[in-house]
Amino acid sequence: MIKQAIIPLAGLGTRMLPLTSVMAKELMPINGRPNLEYILDECLDAGVKEFILIISKNKLSIKKYFFNDAFYKKIIKKKKDKRIIEEYKKIKKYRKMIKFVYQNKPRGTGDAVLKCQRFIKSKFFLMLLPDDLIIKKNCSKEMIRLHKITKGSIIATKRIKRQTVSRWGILSFKNKKKTYFQIKDVIEKPSIKKAPSNFAIIGRYILTSKIFGEIKKLKPGHGGEIHITDAIKNLIYNDNKFYGNIFKGKYLDCGTLSGYMDSCAQIYKGKK
Numbered sequence: 001m002i003k004q005a006i007i008p009l010a011g012l013g014t015r016m017l018p019l020t021s022v023m024a025k026e027l028m029p030i031n032g033r034p035n036l037e038y039i040l041d042e043c044l045d046a047g048v049k050e051f052i053l054i055i056s057k058n059k060l061s062i063k064k065y066f067f068n069d070a071f072y073k074k075i076i077k078k079k080k081d082k083r084i085i086e087e088y089k090k091i092k093k094y095r096k097m098i099k100f101v102y103q104n105k106p107r108g109t110g111d112a113v114l115k116c117q118r119f120i121k122s123k124f125f126l127m128l129l130p131d132d133l134i135i136k137k138n139c140s141k142e143m144i145r146l147h148k149i150t151k152g153s154i155i156a157t158k159r160i161k162r163q164t165v166s167r168w169g170i171l172s173f174k175n176k177k178k179t180y181f182q183i184k185d186v187i188e189k190p191s192i193k194k195a196p197s198n199f200a201i202i203g204r205y206i207l208t209s210k211i212f213g214e215i216k217k218l219k220p221g222h223g224g225e226i227h228i229t230d231a232i233k234n235l236i237y238n239d240n241k242f243y244g245n246i247f248k249g250k251y252l253d254c255g256t257l258s259g260y261m262d263s264c265a266q267i268y269k270g271k272k
């Protein structure tokens with residue numbers, strides 16, 4: 001059973017500057033709600049019971065968003081506004097399920113995952129990258145279903161345009177079925193020439209707890225960071241099964257300003 005989800009939130013958000021010099025990009029609103037809540041709701045709907053949010057001392061606003069009781073109580077007492085009362089209830093529901101872990105130096109996703117080791121209770125857990133929204137079909141739910149069938153680790157994947165391979169982790173595969181395949185290898189941000197396919201990693205992973213041991217063995221890679229993709233690669237080479245889940249939902253890239261604006265427009269349109 002997959003009951004825990006980890007969400008790395010300590011990134012600097014340089015692709016969204018100057019906004020991210022004063023605010024966490026994960027709190028930027030989409031149709032009136034922080035981006036992060038869409039990710040939490042996807043997990044809740046998929047049966048997750050606990051969130052481990054990896055923040056940094058520069059991202060304390062994320063913690064404050066969930067733990068601002070004195071402020072809310074004062075306002076609610078004065079105003080008795082129904083909308084605010086409802087929103088506060090929702091925040092209290094989320095925060096019962098949240099633990100915070102700190103990654104004060106941006107040393108990569110692998111390093112962020114390692115910081116969660118002491119909290120992970122079972123053999124498999126979910127990881128979601130908050131830049132990647134998937135709407136219309138619950139991707140985490142699909143991945144949990146595939147994990148139940150294969151008993152292996154799962155990575156969300158989607159076909160992307162060949163010209164853009166160098167922006168993603170790219171998968172090579174075998175035994176391809178309609179909605180999934182077994183992963184043979186993974187290469188982070190390859191050139192067009194070196195890309196083994198145009199199936200890209202999108203930020204949803206069901207990882208085995210064996211990943212922690214692999215991360216510890218890694219040396220910093222590209223940009224001086226510890227990359228989760230390198231640990232995954234080594235696990236695959238050591239006969240651990242990883243599967244690509246070709247998800248059905250619609251992918252929205254919230255990690256760049258133009259992507260964020262497009263996500264806002266698409267989600268708003270969907271609500272109308």
Ligand code: G1P
Binds near residue numbers: 129131229
């Ligand atoms: C990360 C992963 C990459 C994946 C991408 C999806 O890259 O390292 O493999 O394809 O997320 O958004 P980043 O966006 O941090 O550069």
